[in-house]
Amino acid sequence: MTDNGDKKYSTISIPKPLFDKIKGRIDGTGFNSVSSYVTYVLRQVISQDEPKDEGDVFSKEDEEKIKERLRSLGYLD
Amino acid sequence: MINPHGGELIDRNMEGPARERLAVDPQDIPVFDIDNDIASDLQNIADGNYSPLTGFMTRNDYDNVLEHMRLENDVPWTIPIILPVPEGAVSAGEGDDLILRHNGRNMAVMKIEEEFELDPARHSQAVFGTTDPEHPGVAVVNEYGKRVLGGEIWLLNEMESPFPTYHLKPAETRVLFQERGWETVVAFQTRNPPHVGHEYLQKTALTMTDGLLINPVIGRKKQGDFTDRVILDSYDALIDHYYPKDRVVLSTLQMVMRYAGPREAIHHSIIRKNFGCTHFIVGRDHAGVGNYYEPFAAQEIFSEFADLEIKPFFFRSFKYCHACMSVVNEKTCPHPDEKITNFAGTMVRKIVNEGAIPPPEMMRAEVAEVIKAAEVPFVQ
Ligand SMILES: [Zn+2]
Numbered sequence: 001m002t003d004n005g006d007k008k009y010s011t012i013s014i015p016k017p018l019f020d021k022i023k024g025r026i027d028g029t030g031f032n033s034v035s036s037y038v039t040y041v042l043r044q045v046i047s048q049d050e051p052k053d054e055g056d057v058f059s060k061e062d063e064e065k066i067k068e069r070l071r072s073l074g075y076l077d
Numbered sequence: 078m079i080n081p082h083g084g085e086l087i088d089r090n091m092e093g094p095a096r097e098r099l100a101v102d103p104q105d106i107p108v109f110d111i112d113n114d115i116a117s118d119l120q121n122i123a124d125g126n127y128s129p130l131t132g133f134m135t136r137n138d139y140d141n142v143l144e145h146m147r148l149e150n151d152v153p154w155t156i157p158i159i160l161p162v163p164e165g166a167v168s169a170g171e172g173d174d175l176i177l178r179h180n181g182r183n184m185a186v187m188k189i190e191e192e193f194e195l196d197p198a199r200h201s202q203a204v205f206g207t208t209d210p211e212h213p214g215v216a217v218v219n220e221y222g223k224r225v226l227g228g229e230i231w232l233l234n235e236m237e238s239p240f241p242t243y244h245l246k247p248a249e250t251r252v253l254f255q256e257r258g259w260e261t262v263v264a265f266q267t268r269n270p271p272h273v274g275h276e277y278l279q280k281t282a283l284t285m286t287d288g289l290l291i292n293p294v295i296g297r298k299k300q301g302d303f304t305d306r307v308i309l310d311s312y313d314a315l316i317d318h319y320y321p322k323d324r325v326v327l328s329t330l331q332m333v334m335r336y337a338g339p340r341e342a343i344h345h346s347i348i349r350k351n352f353g354c355t356h357f358i359v360g361r362d363h364a365g366v367g368n369y370y371e372p373f374a375a376q377e378i379f380s381e382f383a384d385l386e387i388k389p390f391f392f393r394s395f396k397y398c399h400a401c402m403s404v405v406n407e408k409t410c411p412h413p414d415e416k417i418t419n420f421a422g423t424m425v426r427k428i429v430n431e432g433a434i435p436p437p438e439m440m441r442a443e444v445a446e447v448i449k450a451a452e453v454p455f456v457q
Contacts, residue, residue: 030380043151044383050080058248066252073242075253075326 014038078255079355079386082347083129083152086247090123091186091231100183100233103176107169108183109162114217114333116179116236117296118158121332121348123185123232124246128351133160135191135227143203146340146381153347153382155340157204160187161195163222175226182234190228195221204337207369213299214336214366238331239295243309245328250290251353253326259288263356263390264349266363267293268334269303270311270448272440274395274420276319277404282358282390289325290354291316296331298456305329307451314443338363338370339378343385350387359389395420397438429454 022034031037058066070076081087091099098104111119121127129152134142137149139157148154160177169175169189177185201208201215210216238244245253254262263282267275283289291312295305312327330348335341341364346357363375371377376391393406400416401409410417420439425448427433434445448454 040383047384047386050084052078052080058252062248063252066249067256070249070253070256075245076256 078251078353079350081125081128081247081351085129086351087125087128087131088248089131089230089232091233096233099176099186103183106174106176106186107167108176108178109167110178111184113297115160116184117331117333119177119185119230119232120236122158122230126247126348126351127158130158132187132229133227134158136193143200153343153385156335156337156344157200160226161221162224162226164224166222167226179236184234184236185230185232187230188228189226192227193225195223195225197221204340205369212336212366212369239305240309240329243327243329244331247351247353250326250328254288254353257288257323261286261356262288262290262354263358264290264292264352264354265358266345267291267308270308270425270444271315272420273397273438274404276315277395278358278360278392282356283324286356290349290352291325291327292330292349294332294334295329297333300456302456304453304456307448307454311444311447314447315441318443319441334364336364336366338365339375342375343378343382346385346387346389354387356388356390358392360392361394
């Protein structure tokens with residue numbers, strides 16, 4: 001991993017006061033660096049931002065087949 | 078409804094004339110015979126239980142999972158899903174197709190994208206936190222072939238399910254939850270017949286969600302584990318007498334236990350997210366074995382994943398308190414030990430060995446009767 005390690009991370013800039021604030025905040029938490037904290041927060045924000053599955057991933061035909069099986073097994077009335 | 082893990086529900090069941098041909102005749106494609114453990118992983122990939130995986134891991138994903146508990150594309154993933162083969166067992170190499178055969182049937186065709194070498198000690202240290210050969214997961218890894226094949230798969234024939242009427246795929250549970258109008262669903266994973274503590278835990282969780290998925294893991298077990306039949310029959314009895322039927326689903330998950338504790342708790346929750354569950358129950362020492370993991374390590378690990386989306390419900394261990402006259406835990410009950418009865422596994426052994434039905438505060442009579450009546454309650 002070390003041979004391509006530097007390809008796996010990018011450097012981004014954040015305001016210095018924000019950096020200092022985070023640095024002060026993560027003392028005594030499970031985060032061992034400002035980078036790991038920022039990564040955590042961004043992953044959380046990004047995942048909450050994903051468009052939700054509206055249940056239209058199956059074609060009507062597939063969905064009917066599934067319902068038929070669920071009915072035959074007694075999972076659906 | 079909650080998104081499948083990684084955004085897309087995977088379906089690798091092959092259809093059409095190519096499937097019909099390959100399913101019976103591998104033609105010139107080399108064949109490799111796989112065991113039940115690999116076959117169940119294969120089935121889980123094909124059905125989308127392991128979405129977004131579309132095959133066995135290639136090296137970058139494998140390395141990233143070992144080192145960072147994520148796929149190469151940053152999606153959380155904690156358990157390597159790999160195809161190890163013994164040296165010399167497969168003549169095919171990178172770029173070739175390979176038929177994976179199980180119990181004499183051509184189960185899948187795989188496009189070998191990459192091969193790499195397995196380092197069992199590195200693998201076990203990362204996944205299990207130990208290389209102790211006594212650890213059942215480590216023992217399995219030590220038996221692996223040292224050559225690992227990665228690449229996408231297409232399923233030709235389904236693995237035989239011992240309980241086909243309980244076998245639901247993610248596409249099916251998702252439609253089922255939608256039809257029942259459940260927006261929030263909590264999943265409970267189990268390897269045991271239910272005692273009153275389990276019931277209390279499930280019903281506590283169900284109080285906060287629209288539905289409950291009881292999802293026993295079936296498949297290979299250790300000697301002395303309960304048989305799958307007893308687990309399913311005892312849950313049927315419990316649900317029949319004590320659960321509102323429009324709020325609960327019982328279905329199986331055919332998968333091998335790795336006993337990887339914390340990492341496996343994340344893996345288990347990812348699969349339930351693919352089933353359409355929004356919550357997952359994590360108890361004490363989830364997927365643990367012996368004393369290899371701290372009792373609550375499988376709960377603490379969730380704090381490392383901000384982007385898992387499925388939410389864990391953490392529970393302490395439940396006990397029965399004769400003063401409270403209810404199921405309690407140390408947070409809810411002030412009484413000393415002499416008032417407390419634990420839900421011990423020995424209680425169930427007594428049913429089997431002595432035919433003794435436990436008191437009702439320990440186990441429902443209907444459940445105890447199922448265990449008592451079972452011809453083979455434990456794996457021999
Ligand atoms: Zn009490």
